[in-house]
Amino acid sequence: MANFFKENTKKQVNKKLKKTTQTNTVIIDRLDLNGCGVGRYQQKPIFVTGSLPSETVEIRIIEQKNKYILAKLLNVNKASEHRIDAQCQHFSLCGGCDLQHLDYAEQLLFKQKKVAELLSRSGISSELINQLPWQKPIKSSQWHYRRKARIGVQFDKNSQAIIGFRQKATNQLVSIKSCPVLVKPAADIFQILKVLLAKLTVKKAIGHIEVISADVVNDKNNNLTLVVRQIRTINAHDRQLWQEYAEKYCWTVQFLESKKGQESRGEQSNTSASELSYGELSYQLHDDIDIYFSNTDFIQINQSVNLAMIEQALAWLMPEPNDQVLDLFCGLGNFSLPLAKKVTKVVGVEGIQTMVDKALTNAKINKIDNCQFYQADLNSQWLSSSWAKNNFTKVLLDPARAGAEQAVEQVSQLNIAIILYVSCDPTTLARDSKILLDKGYKIVKIGLIDMFSQTKHVETMVLFQR
Structure with a gap:
């Protein structure tokens, strides 16, 4: 969008011109949560998109705020040892990817630090964060993954x-x-x-x-x-x-x-x-399960990571034949149907009725008859619902970016020993984790799910145990 400025005096025009043409050199100290390089200039943090920690960069200031400065990267005078050439010719302009200039191993480290920092900001003690039981991350090809x-x-x-x-x-x-x-x-x-x-x-x-x-x-x-x-x-x-x-x-x-x-x-x-x-x-899961969907439905966009994510969820939950599992934010049955093949009963709950209908259809098509699906607003009070009266032994939550604040508050009242939380937003994961920790749960496993390679987006799986 174009910005138009009223030309009042020559002094004002020259001040604006100086601001947009002057170049400076700064040293980048760290990445912020969005993958943007951050340094210090004139006793303020300065944000330089495209820069990396330990780099000396030439910049042009594009906006000054009271508490921070935004700058454009003009040149990297001293490059980080972790800088690589971006594979996409449009990387410098396109907003789809954030980290193509960063070595992949460092991308994963950045994402793990991001989760840890947000957990710290939520009020979880540094001692607990330093002792988090990080597991091997789920990853796939760095390229050609988005379907x-x-x-x-x-x-x-x-x-x-x-x-x-x-x-x-x-x-x-x-x-x-x-x-x-x-x-x-x-x-x-x-x-x-x-x-x-x-x-x-x-x-x-x-x-x-x-x-x-x-x-x-x-x-x-x-x-x-x-x-x-x-x-x-x-x-x-x-x-x-x-x-x-x-x-x-x-x-x-x-x-x-x-x-x-x-x-x-x-x-x-x-x-x-x-x-x-x-x-x-449709897309296929292990055990010959087919998930049918329409173009408007949410699906996990990285098929190989989705398969690995489901396998890990099953491994961490350790479903047993007598288990009854509650799957909240169940969608089309992505987790529900594989779980149902290993336990006595699965109850899936989703907020959108059309998704519930399709989950029921997917269960029928795959000849899985121990799955029940219900519609409910999981951000409201649902403990009095009939489906919540089952004797659940384990819970899986896979919410959208808004997280599951109300859901975890109520799940904690069901006195279920094992909770598996699959998160697509580390900010709401941190908030909800603090709730569960305060309710007497502990984190026994945590791991990254690199669903979106080359981007700042982080998915995480956390296993809680009372």
Whole structure:
């Protein structure tokens, strides 16, 4: 977004000019929680995106605040021994990745320190944090792991499409040629889409394109599903064009049409050979379990890490035939169904009814009959619910980024000895961990789950025992 300043005096203009053109040299001391380098300048912390600890860097100040300074990295005069060349040509602009310039082993160390620091900020003692029983992290390939992504589409004044991801700290798009974190069928789709969109007759008709790589799509392996958000109704010519590209590249394409100015989901039309509907997208877990989903459902975007995460959850929980397990924030049954094959009973609870319905369907399709699924707002009082009256022996929680504050408060009242918490946000994990520790639980295992390599995002698994 452009900023316009009123030109009052020559003195003011010169002051602004000096601020934006002067260069300085600073030494970077550490990374903040977002992976941004932090040093000291004029007795204030200075944040320099793209810098690493121990580096001497040349910077230009771009914004001064009362308590800190923001600066742009111009040059690395003395590089860290852990600095590597970013693999993606768009890394300096694209906001998708944060850490491609940092050696992978150091990325994992940064994430572990991030979790520890947030636990400390929540009020957990330094003695306990220093003694955390860290386990070997779950990791997979550093590249070509992301199987679901939303690709932005913007149009310039000449109606030329810009296709890619948001720039760092802006809503503007970076025009992407290739993305090395997307699974290989999707990594090079940007140039194909650019050629296709240039041929459309209804310009500026697309809001975004979601790309999904599933194990099975319409009985075809390694296929891509494209969900095209139409902000204007598609015409016959453009529909036929999408059809041709879908056939050429083995895509399944679905349109989500809405009237201009509305965000509601409109009628769905399909350009591929068969209609896309729930049940035609799936991914496979161990023990021949298939999880079916639709394009709007949440799934774990890193399939190999998801498989390893489930295996570790089973290993840490040590499910026994007589166990009854409560799976909170169960989603489509990603943990519930593998657990059900090893215990007497699993009760899965999710806040969204459509997800509950699909979890029930997944259990039926996989012929698993000892799983029950219920809808409930887990951020409200639910202890009086009928499903909460079971004699649970173990609990698994896999909440969204908001965490499970109300849920862990109530779980602690069920007097269950073993709680496994799978977190996608270390800030809320720290808050919820403090609650459980204060309720008499202890951390017996903790480990990173590197679901999002090359980024600042951290997933963590923690095993609590009363």
